[in-house]
Amino acid sequence: MKQCNTCKKNKPERDYHKNKTTRDGLSGKCKKCQAAYIAQWKKDNKARVNELNAQANKRRLERDPEGERAKRNKWAKDWYRRNKKK
Structure with a gap:
């Protein structure tokens, strides 16, 4: 179990992306929070x-x-072929 830095919920390790640069080898944000962050960034940029x-x-x-x-x-x-009208 690991706590997400964003939502502060404890989640199993399978809910985190791998990140070799961190001590535990996992991202600080859970997959759900990371996806929300990326979607917002793409919307803003x-x-x-x-x-x-x-x-x-x-x-x-x-x-x-x-x-x-x-x-x-x-x-x-x-x-x-899929969209031509007959």
């Missing part, structure tokens, strides 16, 4: 999130341009 996503997409495209284009084309074709 939409411009930064979009910027980071754009950078990641650019790196992914640079790393494997043909593979990414193929994935996008396959997704577009599949979407079209």
Whole structure:
């Protein structure tokens, strides 16, 4: 059992993410509190999130341009097949 630094509830160790930098090897926040924190951060920092996503997409495209284009084309074709009106 470990106490969450945010909600102050005692929870089993399986409710915490691993963190090798801490003494006990577990995060200070439980998974539920960490998820809430991340969701709030993304909501408050939409411009930064979009910027980071754009950078990641650019790196992914640079790393494997043909593979990414193929994935996008396959997704577009599949979407079209599922959504075309007959």
